[in-house]
Amino acid sequence: MRQRLISTATALLTDAGVEAVTLRGIAKAAGVSHGAPLRHFAGRAELLSVVATRGFTQLLERGSQLPDGTPRERLTAACHAYVDFALSNPAMFELMFRRDLTDPEEPGLASASSIVFDFFATLVHEDREVAKDERLREGTDSRLVAASLWAALHGLAQLWLWGGLAGASFAPSPESALAVTLDAYLG
DSSP, X not given: OHHHHHHHHHHHHHHHOGGGOOHHHHHXXXXXXXXXXXXXXXXXXXXXXXXXXXXXXXXXXXXXXXXXXXXXXXXXXXXXXXXXXXXXXXHHHHHHTOTTTSOTTSHHHHHHHHHHHHHHHHHHHHHHHHHOOTTSOTTOOHHHHXXXXXXXXXXXXXXXXXXXXXXXXXXXXXXXXXXXXXXXXXX
């Protein structure tokens, strides 16, 4: 039953968006009593945390499919994969970062999000080791560079999804905006 509720919540999220994923809505869609989700989860935040964990797992799977190549090529591919994931899965992408709807301390979610960031930070570190980028002060922590690049990618995807960039004449596609972001960070 627990897996059925998680699958139903994930499908409801994909079909109807974050706001539609209520315990009552999940129960109805799963064909169970409205109290059934509370027999398996402490509340909505716990259930949504498990669903968000699935999102981070899916994002990490994209990372495991990066092509072979130089550190720069792998990092660039990871950046493209991140934005593509966001644009292809807007509701999941939103949920993954909505700390008001999930429990960021839930062990599975905390672990999955950390693993994804650590993977990305490793790609940034490997690229910086090869590139020896002089634009950054010596000793700048690669994890801070990764966090900054991640924030830029996240903001680009979110602005595109919310329509903040989609109609702009200077950004005819997410790919062109991403290319400028990557040029700024990766040179």
